[in-house]
Amino acid sequence: MLSFRNNALENLISTLSRFPGVGRKTAQRLAVHILKKPEFGAELVQAVERVRQEVHQCRRCFNLAEGEYCQICADEKRDQHQICVVEDVVDLFAVESSQEYRGVYHVLGGVISPLAGVRPGDLKIEELIRRVHSENTAELLLALNPTTEGEATMIYISRLLSDSAVKITRIASGIPLGSNLEYIDAATIGRAIQTRRDL
Amino acid sequence: MLSFRNNALENLISTLSRFPGVGRKTAQRLAVHILKKPEFGAELVQAVERVRQEVHQCRRCFNLAEGEYCQICADEKRDQHQICVVEDVVDLFAVESSQEYRGVYHVLGGVISPLAGVRPGDLKIEELIRRVHSENTAELLLALNPTTEGEATMIYISRLLSDSAVKITRIASGIPLGSNLEYIDAATIGRAIQTRRDL
Structure with a gap:
């Protein structure tokens, strides 16, 4: 070169x-x-x-924002009592592109990773817990990437809210649409079988 | 999205x-x-x-240059009588990375393509012909991409210089090193057979 x-x-x-x-x-x-x-x-x-x-961070959900609050937080048509928790802004874009979600978001800024030196205090977890309590949130949809760190972070958050009335859900893991079982890793297939649904 | x-x-x-x-x-x-x-x-x-x-264009070879001439034209250790003709600066980088070439360059800025509306006058072909005559060039190594347009441009240039004493060569087409015949397109294999060498 x-x-x-x-x-x-x-x-x-x-x-x-x-x-x-x-x-x-x-x-x-x-x-x-x-x-x-x-x-x-x-x-x-x-x-x-x-x-x-x-462009700055939304002071409520940490999405990108041009004003004090982001477009999504400022949108009155969005369900303000449903919070989708994502790792990063690009994941928020991905969820939005599905057009399946009409609530608001909370961008953590990463996932807990002892190996990479990321501790709960480095993320917006405390802010999330405060929001859930003060905003009277009905549902918290955890949409972190299904990696070891993502799974651990979802468990960590759900434990912090175990005394709260909020309903905590997570997006499904399984076989991506249009893909072929033959090429999917065994762990994903195992998870898809464990979480199978009635037809 | x-x-x-x-x-x-x-x-x-x-x-x-x-x-x-x-x-x-x-x-x-x-x-x-x-x-x-x-x-x-x-x-x-x-x-x-x-x-x-x-950063500007070298006034001699149209490579990128910080002074009037690019680093390669200014380098006295390079053979100034051997010119390698490339389509674009990125191709010059690719040839340099092989460390096989010690001459100078001429960047055409494209290839002749009637479909894309690129005519000989849009390229640095006239400048090349003038260089070959005035610099007393010994060898012109055509290193354009082996596409239909690249091939046509190489033929066009060689015809313009048919009355000159310059030796015109082109880089070999064939099977890339480390690749597998099974995955190589038929036209490339055909060309590699036509241009086979004695072992």
Whole structure:
């Protein structure tokens, strides 16, 4: 790989490769695109500056927001007594894209992971518990990723609320629609059998 | 997909999705990363601004350059009488990464493609022909992508130079190293057989 040490292009390539999922080769391609389209580079700079100035965290649910509260919290048509707990904003986007959920959210900012040094205090768990109590929440839908850390975090949250009247649910794990049993891992199939439903 | 119409985040996501190979979902992920790491956003803006100011086209070979000439043209250890013709800067990076080539380059900026409306005059072909004559070039190594358009462009260039003494070569097409014949398309295998070498 050609290296452009100590210069502007090398600096841009190494900055771009700090994006999640962007390797050096992709970063090179992105950098060359920026150089080939001067107006694109200018618009990119403007767009980044603008979100840096205008976009903050919703003070209630920690989703991205342009005002004090995010679009979803501010939407009176959403059920304010149903809270969906997600790990990250991208997971909130994923849940929204299903168009199945009409409540509000709470973005934890991660999951408990002793190995990665993430402790409950590093997440918005305390804020969640306070919300559930003060907002008189009817249902808490835990939609964390079904990883070991996600499962542990769901159990941790449900224990903190064991003395509360809130109904705690979790999204189903199982075989993704349109996929083939043959290619699904044994743990997922095992879970799908355990949680089978009457037809 | 959640849409953030008329706001800063939506604007950043749609700007990022104009990068080649970046879809809406990846753009969302990149935008969220920019928002979650304020110092990263600032460094990205600086890095883009810096290349936009400092990086231009080499006036000889049209590679990216910080001065008047690119690092490769300015390097006296490179063979200035051997020119490798590539479609784009990313292809130049790919050839350099092989560490097999010690000559200089000429970046065409595309290939002739009547369907995409790219005509010879849109490329740096005239500049190439002038270089070959004025620089007393010994060898022109055509390293365009072996697509229909790339092949046609190589033939077009070689015809323009048919009255010149320059030796015109092209990089070999064939089976990539480490790959499996079973998975290689028939046209590539056919070409590899046609251009077989004595062992």
